[in-house]
Amino acid sequence: MISESLAAFSFTLLATTLRARRDSGSQGWSWTAIGLSRVPCPSAACLKRGINAELRRKRLERCCELLHSTDISIPDLAPMIGFRSGDYLRASFKQAYGVTPRKYRLGERKA
Secondary structure, eight states: OOOHHHHHHHHHHHHHHHHHHHHTTOOOOOTGGGTOSOOOOOSHHHHHHOHHHHHHHHHHHHHHHHHHHOOOOHHHHHHHHTOSOHHHHHHHHHHHHSSOHHHHHTTOOOO
């Protein structure tokens, strides 16, 4: 198991790198694009789920925000938040929330 300080440093490095890529207008990202193969995630919840599941969760949270605040189409929204396609976003969204992004946008959310 890695030390907490190393995990915190790695997470900070990842967050800083992703923020810089986002701010520079770069769409999407990959582990290799930021020079890393794997980065430990310091939170206990993230360690249970894994970094990819945590990233998917955060992307879906952002998707919900954008569904509420914009009229951007799902195919256009997908690459903005890090999904390869609108179809993959729809499938991930439905698996996570039980409804499609369109139904979510229209207010047909499951409790």
